[in-house]
Amino acid sequence: MTQYGENEAGAELVGDVPFKLLRSITQSRGNRDHWENTQENIFCMNSLIEYSRSYENVKPDMTVVVAMDDKLIGQDAFSDLRDDAATFTHLITADDPGAVRTVTISREGDGRLYYATRMSYASLDENAERHNAGIDIRKEYSVERDGKWVLLEGGESNINRGELVRVDIYVST
Structure with missing residues (x-):
């Protein structure tokens, strides 16, 4: 090919x-x-x-610019095949949830450009709702105290160094 x-x-x-x-x-x-x-x-x-x-028969000699909705996220220059990969990050702000964003990756110069875009996020507690769409998953945390497992309730996170913690994951279909 x-x-x-x-x-x-x-x-x-x-x-x-x-x-x-x-x-x-x-x-x-x-x-x-x-x-x-x-x-x-x-x-x-x-x-x-x-x-x-x-x-990859052309030696890289390029500048790469990454923007989101015309706002610069980062830029880097590459001049050798052995240059390290560049990573640019945009932290989620209060204006981001629900907004449509456009990421633009532009290159000036010679060489082949390889890129990937990824998104990761965690829901805020006040926005997190459980939805049962055929599979229900929940977890419980327990800590061993005085030879018995004590279930940690709600937002309780009073765990001391050296205590044994058990995580039970329940899957229901």
């Missing part, structure tokens, strides 16, 4: 499939510095080399 994607007609047909395959190869390795066996090591390394020759 990498060879076919090198010409204009092939590139349109192939699209981003080579990158998705590359991502699959690298993620299958996980945090290890090798794949499962010698054969996988050879095939995967050859695939990575072929991909690199086709898609």
Whole structure:
């Protein structure tokens, strides 16, 4: 696919499939510095080399700017294939819940840009409601005191250092 994607007609047909395959190869390795066996090591390394020759043959020399709704979140410059990844963070403010936001990632310069956007959040206690949509999950915390398990109620968090804590998770379908 990498060879076919090198010409204009092939590139349109192939699209981003080579990158998705590359991502699959690298993620299958996980945090290890090798794949499962010698054969996988050879095939995967050859695939990575072929991909690199086709898609990463231009040395990076770029500036990347990340904005949310035209407000700058961060920017970084890359001048080598071994440059560390850049991470930009936007902390949720009181104006954010319910708002529609647009993240813009722009690049000026040469080289291939790889990026991912992620969102994580935690509901505020006053906004957290339990909803039963077929599966109900709840948890209880207990602490061992005087040989007995004492259930911690509500917002109680009076746990002393060294005490044994038990978390019971209940799943109901």
